[in-house]
Amino acid sequence: MTPTRETFGNIPLSSQLAFYGLAMVAMGIFCWGVWRRWKLWRLGTPIAFRELISGNLAAVWKKIRPGARRVVVDAGAQQRVRGHGLGTVAHVSLYVGFMALLAGTTLLEADNILSHVSGALKFHRGLYYVIYEYTLDVLGLAFLAGTLFFCWRRLRRPAALGHRPTDWYVLVSFLAIGVTGYLVEALRILWSQPTGITAHCSPVGLWLAGIFDGLTVSATRRAHFAVWWIHSFLVFGFIASIPFTRLFHFIAGPMNIFLAAPSLGQLAPVTMEEVEQTGRVGPSDIRHFSRQQLLSLDACMECGRCEEVCPAFATAKPLSPKRVVQDLKGLMEATGAALAAGKTEGPALHETTIAAETLWSCTACSACVNVCPVRIDQLALIIGLRRHLVAEGGLSGTAATALRRMQSNGNPWGLPPVERANWRDGLAAKS
Amino acid sequence: MSTPAAPTCQENPSFEILYWVGCAAAYDRRAQRIARAMVRLLQHAKVNFAILGKEEKCTGDSARRLGDEFLFQELATANIATLAKYNVKRIVAHCPHCVNALLKDYAQFGGSYEVVHHSQLLADLIRAGRLPAFPGVAAGPGGAVTYHDPCYLARVNGIHEAPREVLQAALGGASLCEMKRNRAGTSCCGAGGGRMWMEENPQQRVSTERAKEALATGAKTVATGCPFCLTMMADGVAANGAETRVLDLAELLVERLGL
Numbered sequence: 001m002t003p004t005r006e007t008f009g010n011i012p013l014s015s016q017l018a019f020y021g022l023a024m025v026a027m028g029i030f031c032w033g034v035w036r037r038w039k040l041w042r043l044g045t046p047i048a049f050r051e052l053i054s055g056n057l058a059a060v061w062k063k064i065r066p067g068a069r070r071v072v073v074d075a076g077a078q079q080r081v082r083g084h085g086l087g088t089v090a091h092v093s094l095y096v097g098f099m100a101l102l103a104g105t106t107l108l109e110a111d112n113i114l115s116h117v118s119g120a121l122k123f124h125r126g127l128y129y130v131i132y133e134y135t136l137d138v139l140g141l142a143f144l145a146g147t148l149f150f151c152w153r154r155l156r157r158p159a160a161l162g163h164r165p166t167d168w169y170v171l172v173s174f175l176a177i178g179v180t181g182y183l184v185e186a187l188r189i190l191w192s193q194p195t196g197i198t199a200h201c202s203p204v205g206l207w208l209a210g211i212f213d214g215l216t217v218s219a220t221r222r223a224h225f226a227v228w229w230i231h232s233f234l235v236f237g238f239i240a241s242i243p244f245t246r247l248f249h250f251i252a253g254p255m256n257i258f259l260a261a262p263s264l265g266q267l268a269p270v271t272m273e274e275v276e277q278t279g280r281v282g283p284s285d286i287r288h289f290s291r292q293q294l295l296s297l298d299a300c301m302e303c304g305r306c307e308e309v310c311p312a313f314a315t316a317k318p319l320s321p322k323r324v325v326q327d328l329k330g331l332m333e334a335t336g337a338a339l340a341a342g343k344t345e346g347p348a349l350h351e352t353t354i355a356a357e358t359l360w361s362c363t364a365c366s367a368c369v370n371v372c373p374v375r376i377d378q379l380a381l382i383i384g385l386r387r388h389l390v391a392e393g394g395l396s397g398t399a400a401t402a403l404r405r406m407q408s409n410g411n412p413w414g415l416p417p418v419e420r421a422n423w424r425d426g427l428a429a430k431s
Numbered sequence: 432m433s434t435p436a437a438p439t440c441q442e443n444p445s446f447e448i449l450y451w452v453g454c455a456a457a458y459d460r461r462a463q464r465i466a467r468a469m470v471r472l473l474q475h476a477k478v479n480f481a482i483l484g485k486e487e488k489c490t491g492d493s494a495r496r497l498g499d500e501f502l503f504q505e506l507a508t509a510n511i512a513t514l515a516k517y518n519v520k521r522i523v524a525h526c527p528h529c530v531n532a533l534l535k536d537y538a539q540f541g542g543s544y545e546v547v548h549h550s551q552l553l554a555d556l557i558r559a560g561r562l563p564a565f566p567g568v569a570a571g572p573g574g575a576v577t578y579h580d581p582c583y584l585a586r587v588n589g590i591h592e593a594p595r596e597v598l599q600a601a602l603g604g605a606s607l608c609e610m611k612r613n614r615a616g617t618s619c620c621g622a623g624g625g626r627m628w629m630e631e632n633p634q635q636r637v638s639t640e641r642a643k644e645a646l647a648t649g650a651k652t653v654a655t656g657c658p659f660c661l662t663m664m665a666d667g668v669a670a671n672g673a674e675t676r677v678l679d680l681a682e683l684l685v686e687r688l689g690l
Contacts, residue, residue: 263589265531269539270500296689309621311637364496364624364638365582370615386498395497403499403629406506410488411454412628421484423456423463427436427470 003133004125007112010191010224019232023120025106026236033243034251037298040336044291047259067258070375075254080373084305090149094174096141101181104136133201137185141204144178149170162302162326166245173234173241180231182208187224191217252299253374259292261375264366270387282387285349286331293381297329299374306368306378312361319361321368321378327353328381356394359386435472439484440517443608446481448552449517451533453522454489455658461665461681462658465525468681471690476561478552480523490532497625504540507532511542525549525681527584528623534588546689548584549681550594550656557600565603565687574651575606579664580617581640582656591615593603594656597680599689608648618644620663622657625657633670642667648673653677 008016052063074080081091108124115122124132151171157163185205190212199206215223242248275281283289306321307313314318331353335346348355359382368378389395395403405414435442440449443489456466473480491506514522522544524530556562578598585591591614598607602672612618621637633638642664643651653664653675667679678686 072513072677098599144453154631265583266539267536268505275621281500309618310615311621311640313636314639315637317635360629362624363582363619363621363626365619366587367616367619370586383496383498386496387500388498390498395499398630398667399497399625399628402625403494403497403502406491406494407502410506410509411458412489412493413454413456417485417488419485420452420457420487421437421439421482422436423452423466423471424435426463427467 001131002125007108009188009222009229022236029240030242036115037243040332041291043287043293043335044294047290047292051415070257071254074257076393090146093142094146097139097146100136100139101143116335130201131195137202137204140178140181147174160304160307170245170247173238177234177238180234181352183227184231187220187227191220192225194232233424246301249299252295256299258295260296260377262369262374262375264369267383281391282384284388294332296376297325297332301326301409305371309367309371311363311365317361319358324354324378324381325376342378354385356389359389436474438481440481443481444455447479448521448523450480450482451529452482452487452523452525453524453529455526465658465679465681468611468685471685472553472681475690478668483513490529491628492528492532493625495536507537507540511537512539514542519544521545523547523549523552527581531583539580548590550597551590554593554596555683564600575608576602576654577608577610577645577648577650578651579645579653579655579660581655581660582617582619584656585617586615593624594680598654601684608650610644610648620660621664622659636670638663638667639670642671644670645685646671646673651675654680655684657681
């Protein structure tokens with residue numbers, strides 16, 4: 001007999017229809033959630049996105065290639081998740097398991113649709129089926145192992161990590177999805193009694209089925225039906241919750257990686273024309289950041305890697321790059337809400353949201369930019385805000401003096417330019 | 432009259448490479464020794480170089496990073512014009528902030544040059560045999576050396592092997608001990624982003640923390656490749672109550688060559 005299994009086996013048509021109905025609802029909530037964030041990003045200044053996708057196919061490909069490559073390498077191959085010990089291992093493990101299960105479910109649905117068109121098109125059978133079942137069965141463990149690590153880590157509440165109440169919902173629902181997934185498989189094995197390779201290609205499910213051996217067939221079918229629904233509800237809850245929890249990095253992370261290529265050591269220039277047009281230097285309102293910069297705020301997972309490498313944070317100065325990103329994100333949300341309520345602006349950006357002392361604490365060492373897994377450019381945010389402070393005369397003390405000296409004497413020491421080559425006088429003597 | 436040891440572009444119009452001295456080595460007494468060490472090395476290797484002398488201005492790096500974009504642009508425009516006047520194509524600088532500004536910032540304003548850090552030029556000269564290396568010879572009186580990677584050199588511009596090559600040559604393969612955070616993962620000395628010009632609470636000094644890490648290697652000498660890191664690391668070593676020497680890699684090489 002060809003190894004395969006019946007899709008929606010033991011699930012009556014009425015439940016199948018309810019399943020698709022609820023799936024639509026979950027997707028609807030997901031889309032609505034994404035649209036809400038999208039509207040917030042659109043508060044920012046436009047980016048040249050149209051320009052990116054205009055021209056013939058070859059021209060477009062040439063323009064989007066670097067971004068596409070970053071998405072494939074940084075996110076797809078998890079290259080920017082590297083370098084954080086067990087955290088990296090767990091993330092890659094969870095990610096690989098998750099992507100396999102996502103791809104598996106998508107393939108299963110494709111097979112389901114095709115087999116409705118013609119039975120001959122059904123591909124979920126034979127060798128493909130054996131490989132499919134085995135892969136998903138094993139990678140489900142990777143998914144669970146990664147999730148368990150993150151539960152353990154969150155219990156220890158490391159200081160660099162952000163903590164939100166919804167984090168536990170996400171982790172517990174991941175665990176529940178994994179466990180109920182295996183239970184559905186085990187119970188299905190029990191009532192359908194596959195033999196040979198068809199059974200052994202699901203080693204975890206088969207092992208779990210052994211535990212429940214002894215149930216009557218009808219009890220098994222009832223349990224299978226119930227757990228299948230629980231599993232489905234959990235998955236719908238997961239899909240609907242993506243834009244409202246930390247899971248949103250699935251969406252905003254790759255989007256930011258695609259659009260942003262923070263090049264270390266480079267800053268975007270400000271032109272006089274720009275200043276004449278806008279009447280300001282540097283952002284004084286959250287809406288003065290670009291749409292890509294606002295999107296980058298949503299990509300932040302609060303993983304805390306930037307904070308861990310920040311020399312200002314390490315020496316107890318009032319700066320954490322993560323805090324800056326999160327505070328700006330909060331301001332973006334508050335501004336969006338204020339505008340929706342008919343006000344003309346949200347809370348103030350400078351001082352109220354980001355203190356000047358925070359901005360002056362940065363050494364521009366670029367360590368945060370270098371470690372951010374989703375390529376947020378914290379330094380560009382900070383220097384943009386510094387530009388505004390400087391233009392408003394907000395810099396005083398020794399640093400302001402150094403700037404004045406650069407202006408008048410061409411060097412921050414304020415010494416006469418004619419003395420600039422006096423160091424040569426010492427060349428005759430040693431040292 | 433023979434040309435001076437460090438001629439200006441006017442004094443040596445046929446120069447092949449411009450030595451960008453930078454403000455620190457021009458005015459700071461301690462950093463001036465880096466420039467003098469560099470000149471000795473360039474002369475020893477018979478490099479045909481020139482300096483801009485009093486025509487050189489601050490690159491504007493810290494102005495830009497402090498947020499004074501228009502002061503930076505003013506300085507950049509002036510320097511780009513001076514460099515154009517002398518038809519400068521190749522530049523060597525011992526300051527990573529100057530390297531980054533000349534290479535990345537100035538490119539945005541029409542200034543395009545081949546810019547190398549002095550560690551890269553020195554490594555090339557050693558490889559070409561124009562500067563001697565000391566393979567297999569035990570380290571000099573300095574003993575073991577640790578190298579502090581400047582952020583704008585190692586992380587921002589990916590230059591971390593050339594300085595080590597120079598140090599290996601100077602130390603004769605003796606122990607170059609690495610700090611825990613090195614190369615692209617280096618940790619800041621505290622001077623970047625204009626912080627060089629700000630007062631820092633002694634209890635909160637970034638330099639004290641970084642120097643602690645350097646001292647933990649047990650090295651007798653802390654080497655670096657940036658005049659600002661040099662100042663900060665020297666302060667940090669002192670703040671930790673240590674007497675470890677802090678030197679630029681060019682100074683170490685000069686010491687080794689007995690120039």
